[in-house]
Amino acid sequence: MKKKTHYIRNFFVLILIGVLCYLGYYIYEKTNVFIIKDISVMGNIRITEEDLKDYLLTDELHFFKLNQYELNEKLESYPKVKNGVIKKVFPDRFEVVLNERMPVVALEWSEQYLLIDEDLVVVEVVNSTSGYYPIRGYKFENFNIGYEIKDNHRYILENAMFLAFMIMSYDQLDDPAITVEENQIYLQINENLNVEFGDGDNMEERFNKMIGVYEKLQEDGIYSGVIKVFHDGYPTFDPFEE
Helix, strand or coil: CCCCCCHHHHHHHHHHHHHHHHHHHHHHHHCCCCECCEEEEECCCCCCHHHHHHHHCCCCCECCCCCHHHHHHHHHCCCCEEEEEEEEECCCEEEEEEEECCCCEEEEECCEEEEECCCCEEEEEECCCCCCEEEECCCCCCCCCCCECCCCCHHHHHHHHHHHHHHHHCCCCCCCEEEEECCEEEEECCCCEEEEEECCCCHHHHHHHHHHHHHHHHHHCCCCEEEECCCCCCCEEEECCC
């Protein structure tokens, strides 16, 4: 028996397929169903979801048209982000996992401060130290937010920052002031007691020598003068004249 051909049924099936294809195209291209609308963030401390939303969603981003590599690259170009990854969540959302750049010291710049991380990357420019340990007097020509401070005397700044770390871990000093003058590092423990560290090479050794002299001076009741540890030899102490 010859099989009956269902022309009308096949015609409507084709029409239905065409309608579905057009509907899919319309939703894909003409609506905002697949436009990224929101993000969730993990690993953030100082950065808010709103910060990243304002940064990442400046344009209409289509879920299916995004280049994952370029997306992650844009995230890592954000000054406060050290590294991170963005995961697309169907149909219109990002999940962001990041490792923030955390400032460790406040570097004086003109009448402002640059908050810099352990890699000497400028994270933020602020009007006060914002609770971070200040380093004053270091001279350099320019900087860019999100990039390392680079100049011929960068190692001086690294040594000064290392000094700040050690001071913060030694609770017997009451926030002494670190200054850099003509590529020499100085510490003002108080109005009458100063320390000369030179360029700060072998800073840990020099700091420990300074602490030994400082503690001996405290025992002897001597509170004014200059502790000199700017070389790798024995430290010296020059008292101020009364």
